[in-house]
Amino acid sequence: MGECKRIGILTSGGDCSGLNAAIRAVVHCACGKGWEVLGIRQATLGLMAHPPQFTKLEIDQVDPLLTSGGTMLGTTNKGDPFAFPMPDGSLCDRSEEIIAGYHQLGLDALIGIGGDGSLAILRRLAQQGGINLVGIPKTIDNDIGITEHAIGFxxxxxxxxxxxxxxxxxxxxxxxxxxxxxxxxxxxxxxxxxxxxxxxxxxxxxxxxxxxxxxxxxxxxxxxxxxxxxxxxxxxxxxxxxxxxxxxxxxxxxxxxxxxxxxxxxxxxxxxxxxxxxxxxxxxxRGGTASPLDRLVAAAFGVAAVNLIDNGKYDYMVTWQNRQVMTVPIAEAIAQYRTVDxxxxxxxxxxxxxxxxxxxx
CATH class of the missing domain: 3.40.50.460 (Phosphofructokinase domain)
Structure with a gap:
């Protein structure tokens, strides 16, 4: 713990307010530890690209984004990498290209901000390719299990x-x-x-x-x-x-x-x-300035995600429970679809x- 790390962060699935606040929190906390943060463009599509598409994130760059809607990194909710639609209409498994992109960038860990579908795909990629993954829940639907709040709701x-x-x-x-x-x-x-x-x-x-x-x-x-x-x-x-x-x-x-x-x-x-x-x-x-609560939750999630990496605790998602940030295994979180009881x-x-x-x- 404490050594210099290079971590990646991406936003996946539909956009929502509060994503930039989470990115900002990750950059502040990670850079405060002397780490390097790479923002992956267009979710997994950025890792699939040749070469991988990313932006090195600095505190001065993300500071003005606290109130901005959407995501500065871009996102996608199309194209399952395990059955990716090709121009000829066929489906192709391109998961190994994404895994190769992660390792090509020399990342020590990846923070994925997404809903249950995105986190399920990211976890499958992580299990297959040795990716050290930490999850942050976001969805306006607030339907991810084991968290009272998801970013955007x-x-x-x-x-x-x-x-x-x-x-x-x-x-x-x-x-x-x-x-x-x-x-x-x-x-x-x-x-x-x-x-x-x-x-x-x-x-x-x-x-x-x-x-x-x-x-x-x-x-x-x-x-x-x-x-x-x-x-x-x-x-x-x-x-x-x-x-x-x-x-x-x-x-x-x-x-x-x-x-x-x-x-x-x-x-x-x-x-x-x-x-x-x-x-x-x-x-x-989905759009517009994030509410104060979404900014607070996003900030807490971003800091907690970085601390998970610092402690070498991977395959976990941060959650909000009983007025505090907790951590649960990603598999456990996405296994429970949260509807209205x-x-x-x-x-x-x-x-x-x-x-x-x-x-x-």
Whole structure:
């Protein structure tokens, strides 16, 4: 411990706010130990390149990035290196090229910032190629197991909450039902947190089924009390009342979540005749200045990751538990996909506030 090291850092998967704050923390802590930090460009694509694509990171370079959204290193969420799509349409295992890039750079360790999918790929590469890997969890979905916070989640909730705050006025002014569709992949953490904080009347998440007539009952109850509008927040992965997934397919044949809010708007209009409008927040949730909490968590994670390397403790991920940074094996962390528990405190809170949150079977 304590000897000069050369470490790499990369960001993988979808971008989010707080990534640059984590990079900054790693550089500050590592350079304070006299180490060299190489920022790998475009995630594993940078190690796959010939020669590997990287930037030597210095404190003065990263200091201004504390509040910047996105990632200064770039990222990718396409192209599994074990089945990498080639120009001719074939799939090729290019994992050894990435491993070779790591060793070509003479790295003593690699810090990977990513979600469960990215960390699973990085761990497989590490196991195969002798890469000393440390993981930092990031995802606006907050669905990585064994951590209360992942980088990016709090900012996404803040943005969704602000959207609800703004939609209140338009909904009230025009006596409308307004539906806000938010991200979350297959977990409803953003929807339930923002829904409570933003005063939504209905919160729909993938984990709990619902009925259209119960949503309409909620709208009628508000109307009977003289409240002429209603705010609904829905996670993109919510299914139809019949349990069907709602997706959109682009011209390349790729299927993505999308359309559940319009489905709900049509159903509500048919059921109760209410004038209904839809707002899809989309990638706005990923961008912008990171919230103070995301910056704090990112800073704590970055320092903890460097200290893991200093102690020679690899194949671990840093996590936030009980108001402190802990470490768990990466395999254990990514094995547990964290959805909203129907008995969760926020579920009980929403029901206690009179918010319609679906119907438990």
């Amino acid at each position: 709090d900012t996404a909730v803040n943005i969704a909450t602000e959207a609800l705050d703004r939609l209140h006025f338009t909904a009230a002014s025009h006596s409308r039902v307004i539906i806000l569709e938010v991200m979350g992949r297959d977990a409803g953490h953003i929807a339930i947190a923002a829904g409570i904080a933003g005063g939504a009347d209905v919160i729909l998440i993938p984990e709990i089924p619902y009925r259209i007539d119960r949503i309409c009952d909620k709208i009628k109850q508000r109307q009977d009390k003289g409240k002429n509008y209603c705010l609904i927040i829905v996670s993109e992965a919510v299914r139809t009342q019949e349990g069907e997934t709602v997706t959109m397919t682009n011209r390349l044949g790729q299927s993505r979540y999308g359309g559940i809010s319009q489905y709900l708007a049509d159903q509500i209009s048919d059921c109760i005749g209410a004038e209904t409008r839809v707002t899809v927040l989309g990638h706005i949730q 129907p008995e969760d405190t926020l579920v009980k809170t929403a029901r206690g506030l009179g918010i319609y949150l679906g119907d438990l079977q």
